[in-house]
Amino acid sequence: MTPDAEAQRSILNRLRRARGQLDAVITAVETGGSCRDVVTQLAAVTSALDKAGYAIVATAMRDCVVDPGGTAAAEDGLTTDELRKLFLMLA
Template identity: 35%
Template sequence: MLTEEEKTKLANRLRRVAGQVSAVQRMMDEDAYCIDILTQIAAASGALGKVGQKIIESHIKSCVASAIKSGNAEQRDEKLDELIAIFRKFGFHHE
């Protein structure tokens, strides 16, 4: 689970991401230079990815670790399958 401090930090980061996304929309409306828009998109994507990484880290340290420590093979396998699926969604898999 995320600590209150971690939640606060992630909430602040998400607010910045929301601001970046709003800036992208505004830049598009104003016909800003394409490279500037793409740079803003990359910044927002990177920040959002870091939020996801922090949540995955927290999940591994709490939920997954707990399932492994429980000794329950079904719970362990369920959590490992969840991790594999989320890594695939985040593009962390190897093909």
């Protein structure tokens, strides 16, 4: 599996995990689950989404380092400054 395919698989796994956790939050709210359970699951969703976001930005940054000419980042239309802004949006 190529590094890009591995990174994509990892990101998709994180997003699917977040989706499952969000489903658990929705179910807990619908069924009157405890505040503690809802907040715990919501924190897990937030963490999973943050990690997926960081992985996406890190992959784009790695591609820029590996391909300094920027053809990989250019395909997404991302400049180094835009990557920095994306990273800071997650911070």
